[in-house]
Amino acid sequence: MSETTRLFLGLAVVLTSASAIAAFLSWRSPKPLSSTLQNLNVRIKAWWIMIAAISIAFLFGQGGVILLFAFVSFAALREYATLTNTRHADRWTLLSMFIVIIPVQYYLIWIDWYGLYSIFIPVYCFLAMPALTALRGDTQHFLERVSEQQWGIMLSVYCISHVPALMTLPIPAYQSRGLLLIAFLIVTVQGSDVLQYIFGKLFGKHRISPKVSPSKTWEGLVGGILSAAALGAALYWLTPFSPFEAGALAGLACIMGFLGGLVASAIKRDRGVKDWGHMIEGHGGMMDRADSLVFAAPVFFHVVRYAWT
Amino acid sequence: MGTSHAPTLMQRIAGRCLAGLAWAVTGVRPIWDGCGPGQRQRIYYANHTSHGDFILIFACLRAKERERTAAVAGADYWHAGPIRRFVADHLLRTVLVERNWVERSQDPISTMLAALDQGQSLILFPEGTRNMTDERLLRFKSGLFNLVAARPDIELIPCWIENMARVMPKGAVLPVPFLCRVVFGPPLVYTPDEDRKVFLQKARDALLRLAPFETDLQDE
Incomplete structure (x- = not known):
């Protein structure tokens, strides 16, 4: 099997x-x-x-996974944009985020052009987006609008696109099994979400940041990360890592995932909303499920790239 | 005028496609806050900021309800060119009324009443035109009152359409994806012999109550 x-x-x-x-x-x-x-x-x-x-x-293999995460980016960016301050003059920038940046970023991953997909958004789009906004001439709240656009594109497109990018890592003796690495990351990060929730419910006493998220406790965090690391070690056969390495990487991904959830909560607090959106009835939006992956994916990607390729 | 009771196959398909497209772009979801999706004949009245507005309401209705529902729109706009005319008469179910006081040949109220008497539900924008101002709602025209005074049995449902002005403002060619919701409020009660002005104010307030807090910078 x-x-x-x-x-x-x-x-x-x-x-x-x-x-x-x-x-x-x-x-x-x-x-x-x-x-x-x-x-x-x-x-x-x-x-x-x-x-x-x-x-x-x-x-559907590589293509299927790229399409799936392009869709995740689309849904996440739409939720994010809905919560931001936009003005009529931002329409072209916003539209290009959806119909140019998302397709280009995922196409670059498809053709495995690491040199460009790792800088396309943080360099080229970073400069092009405010330029386009400035060309439209509306300077009111310019800095807020531009910053919010940058954040949105980084979180919902750049960071998320590092999940399918894992497939392209040329790890010796691990060729054509990149899909499993994605599965490993998703299972440990999402598993850690659930485990943190369970540990928090069972043993949670000391809140980490009550203002941001009342449900996050130190007991939940530590229990969640340790058990997710154990889960990662148990799943080492999916990966090119030894059981110890798999556990350590899973632990790292889960710490990042925790921080992602914390930041997402802070954004929601700031905007006075409970959920990012209404993707699935009563379940909140795409970002409510993907926030931990957003932070975990790029760090996991670069650690693996540095140490294993 | 494309207002016979049963929709043509083309209208049915177009309705479904437009509802699907609206969902793909805006992820639109109905919030039933005081009434449910129902079988009764209704007049849905809503705020109007975009051409996409009635498509959003269409997308929130169940297929059966959608097929009996037509949007009321201005004949001067929709008959101002062959493409618009084709869209209004053959693709969409619209009840076109003449907004121009001086030259009109047909009373808008009788046109709408005729549609109601054929069993259709209507989508009505009582502001009369798309709202381009910073006001949340313009003053209501009397049409809503005249309809309800003539046919008091028909349910009157206020619908607040959220965010559509950001998706597709006036003059926009392509829609920008933002999440949209349509909040359907409790049916408005009309007591016989109610004063026109009082009723219109009540209808406007009922609609404004459904509007959430505005996050747009435009309001500052």
Whole structure:
């Protein structure tokens, strides 16, 4: 049995048991369900959708994964743009973010042009976007508008595009298995989200930053990262790493993921919204699910690139 | 005038495509806040900032409800060229009314009443034109009142359309993706012999109540 089949079978088993446990708990507990239980059901449903989308993308190989993450970028950027301050003069810049920058960035990853896809947004778009905005002549709140555009394109396109970029890393003796590296990153980072949530619910006492996110505690963070590192070590057979290296990288990705979630919460607080959007009914938006991956992917990518290629 | 009760196949397909396109660009979702998607004949009245407005409401309705619903639009605009005329008469279900007081040959109210009497639901923009000002809502024209006074049994649903002015403002060729929502409020109650001005103010307030806090810098 190939690693991919084993991985997806394993995920299906884990999720099926999670669904069964949640259904049992929902059946036993008084109605209406407590918010914790509702939240659990919602998360499990979102997970099924995520796994389904990723498996379909994997079936289509490299192209499928690139298309999937281009779509994730589109949805995330749309949610982000909706929360920002825009003026009529920003229309061309915004439109180019969607119909030029996203396709170009993912095309560059498709043709594996590392020298350009790693600087296309932070150099060329960084300079072109404010220039285009300035050409339109409207200077009111110029600095805010331009900064918000930069942030949006970096978070929702540049950072997210480093997930499919993992496929292109030329790791010796690990050729044509780049998809598994993506699966490893997603499973450990998303797994850590859930584990932090569970540890926080069970043992959480000391809040890390109550103003930003009341649900994040030190107990949840430490428990989540240690258990996610253990999960990463257990999944070392997917990767070119030794069990110890896999655990350490998973731990690093999870710390980044935690910071991503924290920053995303701060942005939502600032804008006075609870969720980024309404992608899936009652589940918040794309960014609510992808915020940890946004921070984890580029760091994971560059550490692996530096140490393994 | 393309207002017979059953939509043609082309109108049905166009309606579905436009609803799908609106969803792809704006991810539009209906928020039922005081009423549900229903089978009853209704007049949906909404704020108007963009040509995309009625498509957004279309996209929020179920297929069956969408097929009986037509948007009320200005004949002067939609008959001002062969392409617009084709779109309004054959692709969309529109009830075209003449807005020009002086030259009009047909009373807009009787046109709308005729559509209602055929069992259609209507989408109406009581401001009469797209709102290009910084005001959240313009003054309402009397059409809404005249319709409801003549047909008090029809449900009147306020719908606040969010963000569409950012997606597709006047003069825009391509839409910019922003998330949109349409908030459907509780049906407006009309008491017989209500004063026109009082009723219109009430209708306007009911719509404004659905509007969320504005985040746009334009308002500052």
